[in-house]
Amino acid sequence: MKTLEEWFAEYAVSHQNRTNKKIHYICVPAIFFSVVGLLMSIPNRGLISLVHSDNFLYVNWAVAALILVIYFYLRLSLRMAFYILIFATLCVIGNFYLAKIGPLWLISLIIFSVAWVGQFYGHKLEGKKPSFFKDLQFLLIGPAWILNNWFSQPK
Numbered sequence: 001m002k003t004l005e006e007w008f009a010e011y012a013v014s015h016q017n018r019t020n021k022k023i024h025y026i027c028v029p030a031i032f033f034s035v036v037g038l039l040m041s042i043p044n045r046g047l048i049s050l051v052h053s054d055n056f057l058y059v060n061w062a063v064a065a066l067i068l069v070i071y072f073y074l075r076l077s078l079r080m081a082f083y084i085l086i087f088a089t090l091c092v093i094g095n096f097y098l099a100k101i102g103p104l105w106l107i108s109l110i111i112f113s114v115a116w117v118g119q120f121y122g123h124k125l126e127g128k129k130p131s132f133f134k135d136l137q138f139l140l141i142g143p144a145w146i147l148n149n150w151f152s153q154p155k
Contacts, residue, residue, distance in 0.1 A: 004076040007141045008148060014128040015145075023122035025149070028142045029087070030115035036062045036091040037098065037108030062092055072140055083147045 002010075015021055039062035066088045073081035098107055123130050131138035 001075070004080060004144065007076070007137075008145055011131050011138060011141050011145050014123070014126060014131050017122070017126040020122035020126040023118050023125075024142070025146055027115040027118040027122070028146045030111050031119070032087070032143050033091045033094065034108040034112035034115065036066070036088065037095040037104050038112065039065050040092070040095050040099065041103075041105035041108060060092075062095070066092070069140065073144065076144075080144050080148065083151065084144065087143070087147060 015024060040060045042061040044060050069088070070081055070085055073084045095104060095108070098104055101107070119130065131141070
């Protein structure tokens with residue numbers, strides 16, 4: 001199994017262009033946020049009966065999926081799993097309140113689509129294919145790479 005540093009090194013190869021990096025700093029979190037919103041939009045009747053609660057904030061398909069996502073990161077780094085847990089929690093809370101404004105699935109779909117257009121534009125500038133074309137696990141490495149860059153920047 002690769003270490004987190006090995007994943008980051010491989011991911012960084014197709015993320016050297018300054019503009020592409022800036023685009024990723026916006027679009028990768030937006031995609032993560034929108035996927036959480038899309039998952040929260042799935043009716044959760046099965047989950048409600050399973051856990052005997054109907055609290056939409058924590059009984060939804062996004063939280064169920066994020067448990068698996070956190071496990072993926074725990075296998076790589078306790079610190080990164082903690083960062084992702086904080087970010088994922090903020091995404092769930094943000095989507096909870098976004099759902100009060102309008103149809104969450106539609107808002108999430110728009111964010112998702114716009115962010116992916118940005119991602120592909122960034123890779124066009126970079127001149128390299130997105131990493132996930134090589135390995136789908138890079139879809140989970142991208143958010144960690146962004147958080148790692150945010151938290152490791154000199155002050």
